[in-house]
Amino acid sequence: MSTDKEYTYSDVSEHTTKKDLFVVIHDKVYNASTFVDEHPGGEEVLLDVGGQDATEAFEDVGHSDEAREILNGLLVGGLKRQPGDPSPKTPAPGATATGTKPKADASAGVGLYAVILVGGLLAFGAYQYIQSQGTSK
Numbered sequence: 001m002s003t004d005k006e007y008t009y010s011d012v013s014e015h016t017t018k019k020d021l022f023v024v025i026h027d028k029v030y031n032a033s034t035f036v037d038e039h040p041g042g043e044e045v046l047l048d049v050g051g052q053d054a055t056e057a058f059e060d061v062g063h064s065d066e067a068r069e070i071l072n073g074l075l076v077g078g079l080k081r082q083p084g085d086p087s088p089k090t091p092a093p094g095a096t097a098t099g100t101k102p103k104a105d106a107s108a109g110v111g112l113y114a115v116i117l118v119g120g121l122l123a124f125g126a127y128q129y130i131q132s133q134g135t136s137k
Ligand code: HEM
Pocket: 023, 030, 032, 035, 039, 040, 041, 042, 045, 046, 049, 054, 057, 058, 061, 062, 063, 064, 065, 066, 067, 068, 070, 071, 074
């Protein structure tokens, strides 16, 4: 299936049934019909955004990289915007305004390293102390 095809909003809005379901995410058009039944978030949410721009809904959930790979496999073409179409819902790169929570992983990682470092220093200090006790006798 060619992915060079361009769809207009009105083209996309004709594909709203479970067996023929298009969604727009980041200005690309995806055919979600083969995936509806397998979606871990349920078929309802996908049917809700069928034929529409699902960028916000998709990003708000914070889908994994795996979900994005699946999405790549469903790509059918690009979105051709026309005057009067709904404005792009694509958030600016790095924006968190749509409710996407920034990941806390980085700070948790730093905390873990701090604990290991302090633990290591304490162990080293204790070792030095024991050594000095042993030699002074
Ligand atoms: C075709 C587009 C979509 C694909 C390929 C997709 C794929 C996935 C995948 C693979 C997961 C499992 C968790 C993960 O890997 O992140 C997931 C979970 C989920 N998805 Fe989607 N999704 C799509 C669209 C949507 C939309 C539009 C919504 C609307 C709200 C949605 C809502 C959810 C929710 C709520 C979960 C969490 C389910 C749970 O953990 O119980 N998804 N999706």
